[in-house]
Amino acid sequence: MSNILSKGLSSLKYVYLIAFFALLSGFFHPLITGQSFDVVIYGIFILFVGLAGCILLYKTTTSKNKKGIFFVSGFGLIIISLYFIFQMTGRV
Template identity: 60%
Template structure:
């Protein structure tokens, strides 16, 4: 595959993920209720933290050298994401 095509596909993949996470974290709610977009931005960041943790767990499954590092950091990021979700929803 061409380098330019590969970079375009990678860029499209990240734009798709950002759009999906923005919609998942309630993008239309501030538009309807005339409130700020702070909660949407924080929601997208929290979802990306969880996604990064799950990617690292996948890397731990396929990696031989750094398996324990990927496992530790992956579970830590998922735990941080879960903690932030509980903080945002007020269930701490």
């Protein structure tokens, strides 16, 4: 019983993250203006790339092995996310 409950709670946190990122990237703007949802999907992707980078940086502090790999890949993903943000806003 507790195994099913823990899997349900685990999947619920991912649904919560997707819903939060959708709202954060402006989900209601295309509904109001009648534009396409491409920008919203791209924004959600950018936020997940940044989140993955932050998780890898957190792993750097908690892991005893492979600290360098987590550190470089975490900052790499954050830089890629920042580049995507600048590309989306037209500054690159």
